[in-house]
Amino acid sequence: MKLALMQANSSVLDIGRNCAVIDRAAQAAAEAGAGVLLTPELFPVGYAPLRVRTELDPGALPAIRRDLARIAARHRIALVHSLPVVTPGGEWQISATVLDRNGNELLSYAKVHLFGPEERKAFSPADAAPAVVDLGGLKASLVICYDVEFPETVRAAAAAGAELLLVPTALAHGFESVPQVLLRARALESQLTVAYANHSGEEDGCAFLGGSVIAGPDGELLAAAGRGEELLYAEVSAEAARQARDAVPYLRERRADVYRAWEDAGGAARP
Numbered sequence: 001m002k003l004a005l006m007q008a009n010s011s012v013l014d015i016g017r018n019c020a021v022i023d024r025a026a027q028a029a030a031e032a033g034a035g036v037l038l039t040p041e042l043f044p045v046g047y048a049p050l051r052v053r054t055e056l057d058p059g060a061l062p063a064i065r066r067d068l069a070r071i072a073a074r075h076r077i078a079l080v081h082s083l084p085v086v087t088p089g090g091e092w093q094i095s096a097t098v099l100d101r102n103g104n105e106l107l108s109y110a111k112v113h114l115f116g117p118e119e120r121k122a123f124s125p126a127d128a129a130p131a132v133v134d135l136g137g138l139k140a141s142l143v144i145c146y147d148v149e150f151p152e153t154v155r156a157a158a159a160a161g162a163e164l165l166l167v168p169t170a171l172a173h174g175f176e177s178v179p180q181v182l183l184r185a186r187a188l189e190s191q192l193t194v195a196y197a198n199h200s201g202e203e204d205g206c207a208f209l210g211g212s213v214i215a216g217p218d219g220e221l222l223a224a225a226g227r228g229e230e231l232l233y234a235e236v237s238a239e240a241a242r243q244a245r246d247a248v249p250y251l252r253e254r255r256a257d258v259y260r261a262w263e264d265a266g267g268a269a270r271p
Contacts, residue, residue: 019044023075113146140165
């Protein structure tokens with residue numbers, strides 16, 4: 001399957017403009033033969049946690065979701081987007097959603113690890129594990145931004161069967177080692193393709209790194225972006241994950257019971 005990844009600059013709370021950017025990217029990706037388009041974290045509303053939390057009317061979210069579903073259906077391409085979500089208990093969380101090429105929701109996920117004081121003030125962390133869904137013949141899963149920096153999160157997705165991990169992100173300038181080193185390590189150690197879609201430019205005073213990447217199950221880069229707006233493409237397959245896992249069976253040879261014993265022993269030893 002051909003995967004497309006959108007790296008672009010969002011305008012905070014200019015939802016019409018931001019959805020138009022996604023629309024154009026979806027059209028270009030579909031015309032290039034891509035089966036899915038991955039977009040950055042909170043792109044339709046812009047990445048500015050406190051402004052989004054205080055200025056965005058949550059009543060507008062269903063209409064934004066409908067617009068994004070129409071984009072997927074119009075261009076006949078699966079679409080991964082990220083938006084705030086308000087739980088039945090009134091908590092705001094950062095979510096990501098996979099839509100199929102007809103605009104139907106296949107999978108949703110809420111961010112478990114919040115980064116920095118603004119995110120923690122604006123949103124609440126979730127605690128549900130990453131789930132897996134069939135996407136164009138691949139078993140795909142979702143995590144969001146800071147989540148991927150924790151090996152436990154990616155390993156949970158891989159242990160659930162994921163062969164492709166889709167990661168909307170909002171990574172600021174100054175954290176170059178995350179896409180250049182850490183993402184490749186996550187792909188290699190859990191033997192799945194990791195696609196990491198970042199913002200570019202500046203939004204509400206935050207200068208974004210760009211640097212989006214797609215890393216294969218062997219840790220090699222399949223595609224990498226610079227700092228500006230860009231559409232990345234890579235061919236991804238279930239077979240690549242299977243070959244990596246057959247060559248070095250990290251997942252099969254884990255000793256989870258031993259690791260739990262280590263953690264229990266460490267906890268018991270603390271004063």
